[in-house]
Amino acid sequence: MNKKYSLLVTTAFLFLFQSCNYSNKNQTSTEKEKNSVKEENASEIVAPKPQTGKPINDFIPTGYKIFQEIKGDLNKDGVEDCVVIIKGTKKENVITDEYRGKLDRNRRGIIVLFKKNGNYIQKVKNYDCFSSENEDGGVYFAPELDVSIEKGKLYVHYGHGRYGYWTYTFRGKNNDFELIGYDSSENSGPIINSETSINFLTKTKVTKTNTNENAESGDEVFEEKKEKIKVDQLIRLSGIKDFDELETES
Known part of the structure; x- marks a missing residue:
């Protein structure tokens, strides 16, 4: 092999080696960029x-x-x-x-x-548990519904003017609202004839009855009666079909 031919072979070998080395470096750089993009995308997908x-x-x-x-x-x-x-x-x-x-x-x-x-x-x-605001009360006007929130509790109140009222007390629990209390008052104008209060947690019912037949407003004399009631399970707001037919006592 002469010197000129040997020089050509050596030059070709060096050129081929440098080309391969550059290609490997470029490929490594490209792979790193791709991996970096994948990691960024993965981070975006995983992040809640x-x-x-x-x-x-x-x-x-x-x-x-x-x-x-x-x-x-x-x-x-x-x-x-x-x-x-x-x-x-x-x-x-x-x-x-x-x-x-x-x-x-x-x-x-x-x-x-x-x-x-x-x-x-x-x-x-509960989409249909209340009657309309335009019901026929017969001889009397229909009671008026009032819903309120106080101290973390939900109150469903029915006012019946001079005839009294009744109120349901609900508390949020077990992914629903449970009926924990009931209060009512039966009146004759300004005179309270009787009052009822039920605590469904303590299973206690308290009834106060006016014994003064000649009472005027504020002159009532109440006789109080306490009794235990049976409560197998608390009523849930989501399960009440009609408040007008809701029974608070078993």
Whole structure:
């Protein structure tokens, strides 16, 4: 082999070696970039997204509208929750009364929403547990429904004017709201004839009866009676079909 041929072979070998070395380095760099991108994408996929709720309107079922909104803290976390009273919108339940004119007799329901991260999460729903606000009370007017929140409890109150009232007290527990109390008053105008208070947690019923037949407002003389009642299971708000037919005693 002459010197000129040997020099050509050596030059070709060096060129081939450098080309392979550059290719390997470039491939390694490209693989690192690809791996880096994969790691970034994997990080984006694995990272948990914050769970957010929805605005109030998203919880209103088809065929219903918002009748009333009540705000208050129901789970004692310092955040204002919301109770929504909804009302059906079926046209066939809108009637014309001979004396009262057009009346919407669609029933009402309740949705309890807890607020979290600025939006709401549904806790309880019961779409038809309340009668309409336009019921016929016969000789008397129909009682008026009032729902309120106080000290973490939910109150469903029926006011019957001069004839008295009755109130159901609910407390959030077991992924629902349980009936823990019932209070009522039977009146004759300003005079209280009797009062009833039931504590379903202690299974105790207290009845106060006015024994002064000639009593005026404030002159009532009450005879008190305490008794134990049977409570097998607390009534849940989600399971009440009709408050008008709700039995508080077994």
